[in-house]
Amino acid sequence: MTENTNIPEPILEVKDLQVEFNTSAGAVKAVRDATFNVYPGQWVAIVGESGSGKSTSAMSVLGLLPGTGHITGGSIKLEGKEISHYTQKQFEAIRGLKMGLVPQDPMSNLNPVYRIDTQIKEALKANNIDITREQRIKIAEGLNMTEAERIAYENVHDDSDELFLGSDKRSALLEAAKKAGEGIISDETFDTWDKEWTAGSVTRWNVRHDMVKAGIDEKKAEEIANEYVTGSSMSDRIAGLLDEAGLPDAAMRARQYPHEYSGGMRQRALIAMGLAARPRLLIADEPTSALDVTVQKRILDHLHTLTDSLGTAVLFITHDLGLAAERAQHIVVMYKGQIVESGPSLEVLQHPQHPYTKRLVAAAPSLASKRLESTKERAEVHSKQQESGHPENISDTVISVKNLVKEFKVPGRRELFKAVDDVSFDVKRGTTLAIVGESGSGKSTVANMVLHLLNPTSGTVTYEGEDIHSFNAKQLLDFRRHVQPVFQNPYGSLDPTYTIYRSIEEPLRIHKIGDQKSREARVRELLDMVEMPQSVMSRYPNELSGGQRQRIAVARAMALNPDVIVADEAVSALDVLVQDQVLHLLNDLQAERGLTYLFITHDLAVVRQIADEVVVMQHGKLVEHATTDEVFNNPQTQYTRDLLDAIPGGKLELGLD
Amino acid sequence: MTNTISALPGQERYVAPIEETPLRAVDAVDTDAPATSMWADAWRTLRKNPLFIIAALVILFIAFVAVFPRVFTNLDPNYCTLDNSRGAATAGHPFGFDLQGCDIYARVIYGTRTSLTVGIATTLIVILLGGIIGAIAGFFGGWIDSILSRIVDIFYAVPLLLGAIVVLQMFRSSTSIWKIILVMAMFGWVSIARIARSSVLEAKNLEFNTASTALGSTPMRNLFRHIIPNALAPVLVVGTTSLASYIVLEATLSFLGLGMPSGNVSWGGDISTAQTMLRTQPMILFYPSAALAITALAFIMLGDAVRDALDPKSRTE
Numbered sequence: 001m002t003e004n005t006n007i008p009e010p011i012l013e014v015k016d017l018q019v020e021f022n023t024s025a026g027a028v029k030a031v032r033d034a035t036f037n038v039y040p041g042q043w044v045a046i047v048g049e050s051g052s053g054k055s056t057s058a059m060s061v062l063g064l065l066p067g068t069g070h071i072t073g074g075s076i077k078l079e080g081k082e083i084s085h086y087t088q089k090q091f092e093a094i095r096g097l098k099m100g101l102v103p104q105d106p107m108s109n110l111n112p113v114y115r116i117d118t119q120i121k122e123a124l125k126a127n128n129i130d131i132t133r134e135q136r137i138k139i140a141e142g143l144n145m146t147e148a149e150r151i152a153y154e155n156v157h158d159d160s161d162e163l164f165l166g167s168d169k170r171s172a173l174l175e176a177a178k179k180a181g182e183g184i185i186s187d188e189t190f191d192t193w194d195k196e197w198t199a200g201s202v203t204r205w206n207v208r209h210d211m212v213k214a215g216i217d218e219k220k221a222e223e224i225a226n227e228y229v230t231g232s233s234m235s236d237r238i239a240g241l242l243d244e245a246g247l248p249d250a251a252m253r254a255r256q257y258p259h260e261y262s263g264g265m266r267q268r269a270l271i272a273m274g275l276a277a278r279p280r281l282l283i284a285d286e287p288t289s290a291l292d293v294t295v296q297k298r299i300l301d302h303l304h305t306l307t308d309s310l311g312t313a314v315l316f317i318t319h320d321l322g323l324a325a326e327r328a329q330h331i332v333v334m335y336k337g338q339i340v341e342s343g344p345s346l347e348v349l350q351h352p353q354h355p356y357t358k359r360l361v362a363a364a365p366s367l368a369s370k371r372l373e374s375t376k377e378r379a380e381v382h383s384k385q386q387e388s389g390h391p392e393n394i395s396d397t398v399i400s401v402k403n404l405v406k407e408f409k410v411p412g413r414r415e416l417f418k419a420v421d422d423v424s425f426d427v428k429r430g431t432t433l434a435i436v437g438e439s440g441s442g443k444s445t446v447a448n449m450v451l452h453l454l455n456p457t458s459g460t461v462t463y464e465g466e467d468i469h470s471f472n473a474k475q476l477l478d479f480r481r482h483v484q485p486v487f488q489n490p491y492g493s494l495d496p497t498y499t500i501y502r503s504i505e506e507p508l509r510i511h512k513i514g515d516q517k518s519r520e521a522r523v524r525e526l527l528d529m530v531e532m533p534q535s536v537m538s539r540y541p542n543e544l545s546g547g548q549r550q551r552i553a554v555a556r557a558m559a560l561n562p563d564v565i566v567a568d569e570a571v572s573a574l575d576v577l578v579q580d581q582v583l584h585l586l587n588d589l590q591a592e593r594g595l596t597y598l599f600i601t602h603d604l605a606v607v608r609q610i611a612d613e614v615v616v617m618q619h620g621k622l623v624e625h626a627t628t629d630e631v632f633n634n635p636q637t638q639y640t641r642d643l644l645d646a647i648p649g650g651k652l653e654l655g656l657d
Numbered sequence: 658m659t660n661t662i663s664a665l666p667g668q669e670r671y672v673a674p675i676e677e678t679p680l681r682a683v684d685a686v687d688t689d690a691p692a693t694s695m696w697a698d699a700w701r702t703l704r705k706n707p708l709f710i711i712a713a714l715v716i717l718f719i720a721f722v723a724v725f726p727r728v729f730t731n732l733d734p735n736y737c738t739l740d741n742s743r744g745a746a747t748a749g750h751p752f753g754f755d756l757q758g759c760d761i762y763a764r765v766i767y768g769t770r771t772s773l774t775v776g777i778a779t780t781l782i783v784i785l786l787g788g789i790i791g792a793i794a795g796f797f798g799g800w801i802d803s804i805l806s807r808i809v810d811i812f813y814a815v816p817l818l819l820g821a822i823v824v825l826q827m828f829r830s831s832t833s834i835w836k837i838i839l840v841m842a843m844f845g846w847v848s849i850a851r852i853a854r855s856s857v858l859e860a861k862n863l864e865f866n867t868a869s870t871a872l873g874s875t876p877m878r879n880l881f882r883h884i885i886p887n888a889l890a891p892v893l894v895v896g897t898t899s900l901a902s903y904i905v906l907e908a909t910l911s912f913l914g915l916g917m918p919s920g921n922v923s924w925g926g927d928i929s930t931a932q933t934m935l936r937t938q939p940m941i942l943f944y945p946s947a948a949l950a951i952t953a954l955a956f957i958m959l960g961d962a963v964r965d966a967l968d969p970k971s972r973t974e
Contacts (some may be wrong), residue, residue, distance in 0.1 A: 007666060008665070010665070010666075010667060013667065036666035036667070036668075037665070039668075329666075330668050335680075336678070336681075338677070339673060340672070340678045341667070341671065341673065343671060344664055344668070348669065353672045354672050354675065354678070355675065356680055430661050453867060476873075476875050480872060480873035485868065485871040488864075489864050492864035492865060493864045494865055494868075495866075495869075495883050495887065497696075506869065506872060510872055510874050510878070528689050537892070553868075560872075
């Protein structure tokens with residue numbers, strides 16, 4: 001082990017880092033004794049649930065601790081230099097230049113009143129990006145050169161890896177390259193050049209290298225590169241950066257405003273900004289958590305190639321174990337401000353040793369390979385019901401959706417937007433049907449029509465054989481008793497002015513069930529059912545965590561003893577462990593009570609844990625409908641295959657020892 | 658253990674000692690924490706705010722003076738003899754006498770009732786009227802909203818003071834204190850209506866309304882049980898802050914001779930009559946002005962404290 005000759009220097013060394021926040025209740029330790037290293041070109045992931053200190057650790061490296069946060073101990077070394085005591089001014093000099101940031105929320109990190117190119121230009125100007133990297137570093141380090149020194153430096157220094165192709169000379173370069181390569185290179189190679197030699201992105205060095213590789217004489221290649229690759233304008237460079245980040249039609253897109261971008265495109269713009277100054281370390285704080293899985297995969301794949309080619313190290317913060325396992329070489333698991341386990345990512349996740357890591361690995365939906373266990377139990381309950389001659393004379397289909405269409409008016413456009421286009425499926429009693437799709441697939445619209453919160457443009461939804469959209473007020477009230485929703489946002493679906501008791505009691509009140517006393521008994525019973533202490537009755541939703549609120553929402557949905565629960569992204573906003581807990585709760589309730597679930601989600605990994613049947617939707621259309629096993633083992637459409645491929649860590653064999 | 662060889666220095670496998678990192682139950686409920694609602698939280702914040710404590714004590718005192726003026730003086734504020742005109746302070750008459758020979762102390766004490774009645778009554782009417790109209794506009798939307806919003810715009814376009822002067826000129830003969838309250842309410846409700854409309858619009862789109870509907874609740878039930886309680890806070894904040902401005906406005910109108918009918922003791926009226934003696938006997942002007950300033954300041958402070966408590970975002974720290 002000692003004979004390792006060329007051990008690289010770590011680019012980032014964090015040792016015994018301690019971070020505290022001052023609150024009205026005294027100092028709170030957010031990070032305790034965190035130690036980790038990042039090497040050049042490496043991807044390191046910090047994994048943990050919300051509040052574990054993972055973002056705080058990363059932000060203290062950048063000198064961007066929010067509010068009252070401050071470093072109280074330990075050291076942070078960037079390229080061997082201690083930076084933990086730096087002032088904001090010193091941080092400003094190295095931020096962007098030596099370390100870039102890709103922030104979490106692409107929606108709020110772009111200024112809506114400026115065009116994208118203006119915002120990238122600002123990032124470039126802030127880092128003096130119009131001069132060479134070495135000069136910038138010298139300036140940043142306070143070694144200001146005189147004008148004469150600078151010119152001398154420029155003359156001596158080979159800056160061919162910093163000189164970009166300008167859009168004005170691009171066609172001339174291609175022409176010259178074609179001429180020089182006549183007879184040597186194939187049309188294909190030439191087409192690749194045409195595609196890859198983007199103005200503002202490809203450098204003199206790249207061009208020369210490409211040509212030499214294709215067989216053009218070295219001298220000739222250098223001559224051509226020197227003649228035509230002579231630097232680019234600022235707008236070329238901005239388009240080039242966006243192009244590198246994987247944005248199509250970058251030059252045109254750069255002139256647009258953030259609201260014209262989709263979430264994925266905004267994240268690409270932020271990646272372009274984070275990498276604009278070619279930092280050697282990129283800190284990515286949950287960069288893709290707000291995006292659809294397929295978009296996430298595309299962006300991370302691209303970021304991977306990009307950082308590989310630039311030699312950038314990435315410190316990657318995520319709550320998704322599968323994602324960390326797939327992308328990072330080294331993984332750091334944090335829990336309550338402490339590092340509980342770290343090491344090579346595959347090894348940590350395949351052989352977790354700390355009980356917390358074990359718990360995380362066991363709960364991670366993307367790593368699970370089978371449906372939750374109470375299925376068996378549930379099947380037993382189900383068969384027992386049938387054996388005992390339970391009155392099951394009604395058809396086995398509880399909810400039936402036929403040729404459902406929903407069109408919306410789009411402001412400023414004449415034709416209607418088809419959010420749901422001819423969707424049909426049946427939900428069988430006592431089973432779970434999951435509707436899977438990415439944002440904009442129309443899955444939530446279907447759920448709202450099943451819940452009678454929206455009227456379909458055409459098509460029918462039947463409950464126990466009756467068309468729910470033909471119900472009168474009394475029938476509708478009765479329908480609502482039997483079909484209950486659990487919504488996505490645990491912060492929004494409970495009224496903040498209601499106590500937990502009033503929230504759970506509300507459906508009983510609306511349907512005028514029982515008196516004060518029996519209602520209270522029922523609320524207590526429901527709290528037991530969702531494993532919440534009865535003492536929370538007098539509390540308000542803001543005192544509970546997201547998972548606890550979601551359990552309260554489940555208790556409320558269960559208050560009327562419904563047959564069907566429509567869960568719209570019910571676990572999407574929760575941490576993995578909490579998500580796992582709520583999924584188990586839902587599954588157990590189904591087993592005990594023979595409930596039928598319509599489960600709307602974007603997360604195929606969750607589907608595997610809870611669903612019996614899967615409906616895959618894309619752009620409002622149903623693209624696949626099969627049992628869960630069939631969908632996972634033998635997907636029929638390309639879209640489903642893409643979705644499955646995009647599950648982070650889906651192909652890794654992970655598990656407990 | 659073969660894998661560890663490939664690990665770079667500082668990246669070897671590390672597992673924290675379990676005793677140093679004890680595991681807690683997933684998502685345990687903190688049963689010891691005190692129960693808080695938005696209102697309980699607001700009350701707790703208020704209780705600790707010195708601004709609120711001072712303002713509340715001053716207001717309590719002012720209210721006591723307004724309700725029981727006889728505790729402080731047994732003189733009639735309207736008993737004036739020219740013999741005492743511009744008389745200096747004597748025993749039993751701590752502030753002296755004004756031009757008409759009325760006891761200034763008694764007039765300041767009795768003026769409290771007028772100011773407070775006008776301020777509180779106007780605020781209540783404004784909150785009720787503006788709140789209901791704004792809530793209807795925000796909740797129903799569509800053409801109802803369009804019509805109500807245009808009406809609000811029309812009233813908004815009339816400057817409050819100008820409108821009040823014009824209307825009060827028409828009712829010069831009326832001797833009721835209510836005419837001034839109604840006039841101020843008539844032009845004051847629009848700002849509350851706008852705020853109520855926007856906060857109802859916001860509360861209407863929150864998910865718990867959809868949740869309630871899916872539970873079987875009717876739209877009207879949602880409005881009264883969920884939307885209005887959630888939209889109340891900003892309306893109350895503006896209401897309390899504007900209370901002070903109505904007290905000042907009443908004084909302004911009385912100063913202009915349009916406010917309180919004769920026979921009603923009003924600080925504004927007294928300030929108006931005292932202004933002619935500003936140079937010779939400024940103290941006659943000083944006492945009612947000071948009373949007005951203290952009262953207005955106390956209500957403004959209260960409004961600020963309430964806003965801080967109900968809307969922590971507006972705090973600047």
